[in-house]
Amino acid sequence: MNRVTRLYYLSRRWWKAVRLFMVIAGPGIVVMIADNDAGGITTYAATGAKYEYRLIWFLVILGPVAYYIQEMTVRLGAVTKRGHAEAIFDGFGPFWGWFSLLDLLLVDWLTLVTEFIGMTSALSIFGVPGWVTVVAVCLLMGFIVLNGRYWTWEKLAMAFCAVNLIYIPGAFLVHPDVSTILRHGLIPNFPGGFTGELFFYLMANIGTTIAPWMLFFQQSSVVDKGLKEKDIPWGKFDTFVGSIFTVLVAVFIVIVTGTVLYGREVTDAGEASRMLMESHHYAGVIMAIGLFDAGLLGAICISLASSWAFGEVFGWAHSLNNKITEAPWFYVSYFLALVSAGLVVLIPGAPLVLITLFVQVVAVTLLPAALVFLILLLNDKDTMGDRTNTLWDNIINGSIVAVIIALSTLYGISTLFPTLFG
């Protein structure tokens, strides 16, 4: 009887914790899964096709890296109740504030174009014309944000996050050899030696795991959701769960393309879907559906990151809890970015490949600044109080930031000068 009672109370406590988590979960899971956007899917697909399972260990390492960076935005947002753009203006003055804001606007808009490229490419596999995709996506995203409640937006975004997990069952369709995955994938190695090409792939994977918009998005999202300091442990757990999902999705994409397309040249995920469909029809279909969902999720988050940032700095109403009449500029900037990015993809002969490459270079100008500001703000005892970075936090986060800055810079430079690293 005593054991039954104890079990009952234990299960009640667990259920209560699960319910609390379901209330607080959102920003971390959404940002982490949206991190696997259309560009990310292409990078993972190309990595699998080029190196089979041999770089899975590297993707696994990137999970904790993403977690440690993003958890800082949770603390900063919950304590200051300010988004990252506003925090930079406040902490470092107008020069760095405008630099970050305008750079964010440019990077986000260019990334948004790449999301539309991914979405139109994915649906073209099913015979859907590009203009239909762009119009449908704009209408869908309008419906998602115009309901006037953050909660509804977040739950819809999480539903799209769930669709992103489609790659996991997709991998089972191609019957990979588990023992080969474990043998080749989990032991750190540099296939073919540390060549310039391998270096480029490693840097591309880092570039897609840590993006500047993620910092701005999660911090603003934490503020809009109204997370308080007491919610920080759950916010961190939310980010932790998200980081596990983001790695899982990345690994399973590599498994799919590593199993079926190993040795073939893959330049984009839409092409990978078509190639997969030749031998594994449903795996190809899943890849295409996942690519569309990834682009949509990325577009949802990226367009919001810019609108939130502008609203914070200009002092406009900028919450998803506001109706369109209460926050007109917030929604105008959201739709302006969305529609203009969608239209670019429809322009015949638009330099889409150049835009895709340019994103990586421009992102490199913003990422180091945003990361350095994040570390400095987290060390401001006057603002952060008990939540200031500890010495251990600074050692871990400082090392991660230093490595990311070095590698993302080399990635940007190698995009500008492709022959530089051999």
Add this chain to the structure above:
Amino acid sequence: MSIKHALQTIVADQLEQVRAVNRRYATPRLKTSPAVRWALLILRLYLLTLVGLLAYKFITILTH
């Protein structure tokens, strides 16, 4: 009201908003400790280098 006048009013409003933002954040709140000063200096140099590389690439594309 002519279109030109309306546009002038909108631009003037936007510029005033930018000035208001500059005034609001004129004094950085973060203490300029040596660590902060060094970090910002290195950032400036880093960005200047990157902009230089971008400009070089742009000129190379134009001249070839």
